[in-house]
Amino acid sequence: MKIMKKPIFLxxxxxFLLAAPFLVLAAEVQDQTVEIGADQIIEGxxxxxxxxxxxxxxxxxxxxxxxNSITISGPVAGDVxxxxxxxxxxxAVLGSVRVIGNSVEVDSEVGHNVWAGGNxxxxxxxxKVAWDVFSAASxxxxxxxxxxxxxxxxxxxxxxxxxxxDVNASLDKQGQLVLGSQAKIGGNLSYQxxxxxxxxxxxxxxxxxxxxxxxxxxxxRLDASKAFGTAFLFLKIISLFSLLIIGMVVVSLFSxxxxxxxxxxxxxxxxSLVTGAVYSIAIPIVAILLMCTIIGIPLALxxxxxxxxxxxxxxxxxxxxxxxxxxxxxxxxxxxxxxxMWPTVLGIxxxxxxxxxxxxxxxxxxxxxxxxxxxxxxxxxxxxxxxx
Numbered sequence: 001m002k003i004m005k006k007p008i009f010l011x012x013x014x015x016f017l018l019a020a021p022f023l024v025l026a027a028e029v030q031d032q033t034v035e036i037g038a039d040q041i042i043e044g045x046x047x048x049x050x051x052x053x054x055x056x057x058x059x060x061x062x063x064x065x066x067x068n069s070i071t072i073s074g075p076v077a078g079d080v081x082x083x084x085x086x087x088x089x090x091x092a093v094l095g096s097v098r099v100i101g102n103s104v105e106v107d108s109e110v111g112h113n114v115w116a117g118g119n120x121x122x123x124x125x126x127x128k129v130a131w132d133v134f135s136a137a138s139x140x141x142x143x144x145x146x147x148x149x150x151x152x153x154x155x156x157x158x159x160x161x162x163x164x165x166d167v168n169a170s171l172d173k174q175g176q177l178v179l180g181s182q183a184k185i186g187g188n189l190s191y192q193x194x195x196x197x198x199x200x201x202x203x204x205x206x207x208x209x210x211x212x213x214x215x216x217x218x219x220x221r222l223d224a225s226k227a228f229g230t231a232f233l234f235l236k237i238i239s240l241f242s243l244l245i246i247g248m249v250v251v252s253l254f255s256x257x258x259x260x261x262x263x264x265x266x267x268x269x270x271x272s273l274v275t276g277a278v279y280s281i282a283i284p285i286v287a288i289l290l291m292c293t294i295i296g297i298p299l300a301l302x303x304x305x306x307x308x309x310x311x312x313x314x315x316x317x318x319x320x321x322x323x324x325x326x327x328x329x330x331x332x333x334x335x336x337x338x339x340x341m342w343p344t345v346l347g348i349x350x351x352x353x354x355x356x357x358x359x360x361x362x363x364x365x366x367x368x369x370x371x372x373x374x375x376x377x378x379x380x381x382x383x384x385x386x387x388x
Contacts, residue, residue, distance in 0.1 A: 032049075032050035032051055032052075033050060033051060033052040033053075033054075034048045034050040034052070034053045034054070034065075034067070035052075035053075035054045035055075035056075036054070036055045036056055036057040036059075036074065037056055037057055038056040038057055038074065039057065040056075040057035040058075041057055041058050041059075041060065042057065042058070042059040042060065042061065043060050043061070044060065044061045045059075045061040045062045045063075045064065045078070046059045046061065046062070046063045046064070046065070047064045047065070047248050047252060047341075048064075048065050048067075048252075049065065049066045049067060049248075049249045049252065049253070050065075050067045051067055051068045051069070052067060052068065052069045053065050053067040053069070053070045053071070053084075054071045054073075055071065055072045055073065055074050055091070056073050056074050057074045058074050058075045058076075058077075059074065059075070059076045059077065059078070060077045060078075061077060061078045062076075062078035062079045062080070062081065062095070063076050063078070063079070063080045063081070063082070064081045064082075064244075064245065064248050065081075065082050065083075065084075066082070066083045066084060066245050066246075066248070066249055067084045068084055068085045068086070069084065069085065069086045070082050070084040070086065070087045070088070070101075071088050071089075071090075072088070072089045072090070072091050072093075073090045073091045074091045075091050075092045075093075075094075076091060076092070076093045076094065076095070077094050077095075078094065078095045079093070079095035079096045079097070079098065079112075080093050080095070080096075080097045080098065080099065081098045081099070081241060081244065081245060082098075082099045082100075082101070082245075083099070083100045083101065083242060083245045084101045085101055085102045085103070086101060086102065086103045087099050087101040087103070087104045087105070087118075088105045088107070089105070089106045089107065089108055090107050090108050090126070091108055092108050092109045092110075092111075093108065093109070093110045093111060094111040094112075095111055095112050096110070096111075096112040096113045096114065096115070096131075097110050097113075097114045097115065097116070098115040098116075098241045099115070099116050099117075099118075100116075100117045100118060100241070100242060101117075101118045102118055102119045102120070103118065103119065103120045104116050104117075104118040104120070104121045104122070104137075105121075105122045105124060106122070106123050106124065106127050107122075107123075107124030107125070107126045107127050107144075108124075108126060108127060108128075109127070109128045109129075109130075110127070110128070110129045110130065110131075111130050111131075112130060112131045113129070113131045113132050113133070113134065113148075114129050114132075114133045114134070114135070115134045115135070115237065115241070116133075116134075116135045116137070117135065117136045117137065118137050118138075119137065119138045119139070120137065120138065120139045121135050121137040121139070121140045121141070121154075122140075122141045122143070123141065123142045123143060123144050123146075123161075124143055124144055125143040125144055125161075126144060127143070127144030127145075128144055128145055128147075129144070129145070129146045129147060129148070130147050130148070131147065131148045132146070132148035132149050132150070132151070132165075133146050133148070133149075133150045133151070133152070134151045134152075134237075135150075135151070135152045135153075135154070136152070136153045136154065137152075137153075137154045138154060138155050138156070139154060139155065139156045140152055140154040140156070140157045140158070141158045141160075142157075142158065142159045142160065142161055142163075143160055143161055144161050145161045145162045145163075145164075146161070146162070146163045146164060147164045147165075148163075148164055148165050149163065149164070149165035149166045149167065149168070149187065150163050150166075150167045150168070150169075151168045151169075152167075152168070152169045152170070153169070153170040154169075154170075154171070154175065155171070155172055155174065155175040156175055156176055156178075157169055157171070157175070157176070157177045157178065158178045158180065159177070159178070159179050159180065159183045159185075160179075160180030160181075160182050160183055161182060161183065161184075162182075162183070162184040162185075162186070163183075163184070163185050163186060163187075164186045164187070165186055165187040166185075166187035166188045166189070166190065166209070167185050167187070167188075167189045167190070167191075168190050168191070169189075169190070169191040169192070170191070170192040170193075171191065171192065171193040171198050173194055175193065175198060176198050176199075176200055177191050177193070177198060177199050177200065178200045178202070179199075179200065179201050179202060179205035179207075180202050180204075180205060181202045181203055181204035181205060182204065182205075183202070183204075183205040183206070184205070184206045184208075185206065185207045185208060185209070186208050186209075187208065187209045188207075188209035188210045188211070188212065189207045189209065189210070189211045189212070190211075190212045190213075190214065191212075191213055191214070192213075192214045192215070193213060193214075193215075194215065196213060199211075199213070239352065240348070240349065240352045243315055243316065243319070243348050243351075243352065244345060244348055246312070246313065246316055247316045247319065247320075247344045247345065247348050248341065248344075250313060250316050250344075251320075251340050251341050251344050255340055257379070258316075258317065258320050258340065258344075259340075260379045261317045261372060261375045261376050261379055262317070262320060262321050262324065262375075263379075264375035264376075264378050264379050265317075265318070265321050265371060265372065265375045266321070268375075268378070269371060271374070271378070272371050272372075272374035272375040272378060273367065273370050273371045273374055274374065275373075275374030275377055275378060276314075276369070276370035276371055276372070276373035276374030276375070276377070277370045277374070279373065279374070279377055280311065280369075280370060280373055283303065283307050284304075284307070286303070287300040287303045287304050287307070288300070290303070310373065310376065311369060311373060314369045314372035314373045314376060315348070315351060315368075315369060315372070316344065316348065317372035317375065317376060318347070318351060318368045318369065318371060318372040319344060319347035319348035319350070319351040320340070320343055320344045320347050321347065321372075322346075322347035322350050322351060323342070323343030323344055323345065323346035323347025323348070323350065324336060324343040324347065326343070326346060326347070326350070327342065327343050327346065351368065355368070
């Protein structure tokens with residue numbers, strides 16, 4: 001028993017140091033309700049995180065939100081970027097809609113594209129998309145017209161409206177693509193499925209162009225030239241916007257932590273890299289060892305998710321460092337003085353791009369995440385002091 005006391009004590013300290021800022025974030029937003037009344041007007045961008053977000057008023061800019069329940073019934077002059085459990089948009093959006101959630105419903109006019117990922121995704125009967133729709137879901141329903149094309153990957157796809165251009169769909173072995181009686185495809189229909197029976201055409205459904213079924217065939221060897229295919233690009237875009245939303249939350253609530261980590265990376269890059277590499281390997285090993293003991297299982301189940309969270313947020317940290325370095329180099333005084341949001345957004349975009357490069361992308365990503373992870377651990381004393 002004496003042998004186990006010291007490791008468990010050290011892991012408890014490590015867990016507390018890693019979890020402190022994220023526990024503060026959870027405490028701040030868990031019960032927070034953000035409501036914009038119908039008579040309110042938001043000038044500029046609206047960036048918030050909370051449990052319940054209800055936007056009834058007009059927003060003269062972009063809406064970037066994260067929460068459990070998100071409802072947007074007011075008009076939005078820019079884009080909507082949202083991540084949550086339940087997302088419902090009934091207000092007109094002049095820009096694009098980019099959302100990820102368990103249940104997603106877009107039931108309004110959208111001036112540009114719709115990017116939607118989730119368990120259940122619905123484009124309602126009141127929806128009208130001026131450009132294209134890109135979606136990945138378990139269940140996808142398209143009830144409103146799309147002027148452009150549709151790219152979708154889902155188990156079940158139901159189309160009961162008009163699509164002006166091509167439809168490209170991917171189904172799993174048990175999935176179906178159902179074209180209702182009101183469905184009309186102005187271009188070609190191309191779907192990937194094991195058999196023809198997975199396409200169901202109701203009476204009245206029309207496809208102006210050609211209908212083509214493609215079978216999924218695993219290649220004999222990896223073809224690097226296909227690494228940036230449509231599916232890969234779609235997943236990268238979803239990943240990018242997810243990371244951007246997390247970045248907005250970090251900048252809004254933990255700007256000081258962001259600056260401290262950046263300072264540590266700039267001053268001590270090599271020690272930070274080594275520390276990050278060691279801890280990123282050691283913590284999972286400790287968690288596995290704890291899982292082998294009865295008293296250690298609950299602690300291991302707590303360590304693992306917080307470990308994953310810190311590693312994920314490390315991408316935001318390193319993105320901020322990259323973005324700030326770029327903006328500093330472009331500034332006449334070699335020192336950027338604007339909002340921290342813009343270097344974060346720029347840096348995340350650059351980070352996703354360079355880590356998507358074939359062959360070396362994964363290695364670059366690993367080193368950068370280790371670098372930020374190590375810098376975060378090095379600044380943990382200051383983080384605890386600020387948030388206790």
